[in-house]
Structure formats: C-alpha cells, structure tokens
C-alpha cells in the first residue's frame with residue numbers, strides 16, 4: 001500500500017509508553033520511601049535504572065508500524081465519510097488505541113489473548129502492534145495490506161455500530177442457544193469482512209493499492225478463518241463452534257465487498273447461507 005509521506009489520523013490514542021511510565025512512577029515513590037527508611041542510596045539508583053527500563057523508547061520499526069496504522073485509519077475515515085454521505089448518513093470516526101502487552105477498555109482488558117478488537121462501549125479499536133508479527137509468522141499472512149485488512153475489519157464493526165446492526169445483533173443473540181448465537185456471530189463477522197473489502201475498493205480507487213495488496217488481504221482473511229485456525233491448533237474442525245466463518249467465506253465476503261464498493265450487497269443476515 002502506498003502510505004509513506006501521507007498524513008495519518010487524529011484519532012489514534014497511543015498508550016504504548018504511558019503504561020511503563022505509570023509503573024515507573026509508582027516504583028520510584030516506593031523506592032524513595034524505602035531509601036528514606038533504610039538509608040541505602042544504591043536501592044534508589046538501581047530502582048531508577050529499573051524504572052527507566054519500564055519505559056523503553058519505541059524502536060524505529062514500532063514507530064513506522066504505528067505511522068502506517070495511522071494512515072490506514074485516516075483512509076477508513078475518508079472512505080466511510082464518503083460512503084455514509086452517499087446514503088445520507090453521517091460518519092463518526094472511531095478511536096484506535098495502540099497499546100503494548102495489556103490495557104483496559106470499556107469492554108474489559110485488551111491483551112495478546114484478546115487480539116485486535118472493537119469495543120462499541122467506547123467506540124474504540126484496541127491494537128497491540130505485536131499482532132503484525134503474529135499475522136506474518138503464525139498466520140503466514142505477510143505484507144502491509146494484511147495488517148490493513150485487520151484494521152479495516154475492526155472499523156467494519158464500528159460501521160456496524162453506527163448503523164445499528166451491532167445493537168440488533170446483541171439483542172438477537174441474547175435469545176439464542178450457543179450454537180445459534182455462534183452462527184449469528186459468523187454473519188456479523190462476514191459482514192465486517194465485506195466492509196473491509198468495500199474500504200479496499202475505495203483505496204484502490206484513490207490509487208493507493210500496490211500490486212499484491214489484494215492478495216495479501218485475501219490471504220489474511222483466509223488465514224483467520226475458523227477452519228484454518230482450528231486445523232492448526234487441534235487438527236480438527238468443529239463448525240458449530242465457528243464464530244468468524246471459514247477461510248473460504250471470509251475471503252469471498254472480503255472480495256465481494258471489494259468488487260461492489262458500496263453497501264448494496266452487504267446483507268449477510270437475511271440470506272440463507274452466507
């Protein structure tokens with residue numbers, strides 16, 4: 001994707017170093033108290049060095065990845081503002097929270113276990129940039145547009161929130177058995193993949209797509225398919241437990257959105273078999 005030198009979004013909230021500073025601050029107070037009690041200055045010096053270690057500066061690679069994510073988010077804002085306008089709606093941007101290791105959200109703790117997610121309670125996407133290497137190494141989905149797809153998918157959930165679909169989903173799910181609820185969740189997730197495809201359609205239209213980008217997104221969509229993940233982790237596939245759809249479903253809904261470029265074919269809920 002052509003992103004270098006382009007402006008990013010104002011809606012990135014970077015928490016990657018503030019967590020370390022908070023720990024360092026608390027640690028320093030404890031150490032000062034300890035030094036006052038014991039009179040051991042080495043404890044204070046070692047403690048200071050330790051608290052510096054909690055707040056390591058970001059590497060050039062981490063900063064570049066953050067810049068990339070910010071441009072992708074800005075492109076989602078441009079595209080969704082336009083698409084919403086074409087339907088007579090108003091787009092309100094989501095916040096993208098960058099964090100390292102763990103952070104709190106209005107939907108609970110974000111961590112490596114949760115992976116990237118969208119929280120409608122605070123209209124924020126939570127992303128630990130370590131997921132870029134998880135995609136590349138564990139999911140074998142390399143390339144910048146693989147990561148762009150992940151962000152666009154989460155923004156897709158925000159689009160579902162703004163259009164009332166997410167609330168309808170939560171309401172409907174409460175009445176369902178676990179298996180039925182999973183099937184409904186698959187439809188929600190496939191729609192988010194379609195929305196990521198709609199976004200990519202417009203990115204291509206703006207001239208920012210590079211050769212191979214579309215394939216990178218399709219590879220990533222297939223790599224995070226429930227069947228792919230279940231085969232890798234346990235060697236067998238249990239369709240009733242699917243919550244995101246198969247590799248085939250995920251990549252084809254992304255492609256459908258990419259080909260359509262609008263919301264006219266986005267209904268994954270009322271068709272018989274998505």
Ligand SMILES: [Zn+2]
Pocket residue numbers: 153154157189192
């Ligand atoms: Zn999702």
